[in-house]
Amino acid sequence: INAEYMGLRYNLQVRAIYDDGITYDTAVLDITQTDVALAFFRAANKVAALCLAIDYPVSVSVPHSVAGAYKNILAVGMALEGYTFGRVRALWSIPQTSPGSDLGPE
Numbered sequence: 677i678n679a680e681y682m683g684l685r686y687n688l689q690v691r692a693i694y695d696d697g698i699t700y701d702t703a704v705l706d707i708t709q710t711d712v713a714l715a716f717f718r719a720a721n722k723v724a725a726l727c728l729a730i731d732y733p734v735s736v737s738v739p740h741s742v743a744g745a746y747k748n749i750l751a752v753g754m755a756l757e758g759y760t761f762g763r764v765r766a767l768w769s770i771p772q773t774s775p776g777s778d779l780g781p782e
Contacts, residue, residue: 727737
């Protein structure tokens with residue numbers, strides 16, 4: 677901060693911020709909306725991972741739980757003979773010579 681008062685020039689540098697008994701570094705002044713959004717999404721991912729690990733459904737872990745359940749149903753449908761539904765039929769129609777078919781055991 678440059679200031680001039682009665683012919684004298686002052687140059688102030690902010691080194692720390694004091695608010696409600698807490699001292700912050702001046703880097704907090706450079707936080708953008710993108711930084712806040714990234715911090716929020718990282719926290720939401722951690723909550724989802726924790727809730728999935730302890731089998732506790734919350735709004736951020738439900739999509740992962742539904743996708744996992746769908747994969748399990750799809751695996752059962754692929755393993756059963758004589759029972760199919762649309763998605764399993766579509767997967768069976770993929771030729772075995774497709775890229776990636778040699779990645780796992782048959």
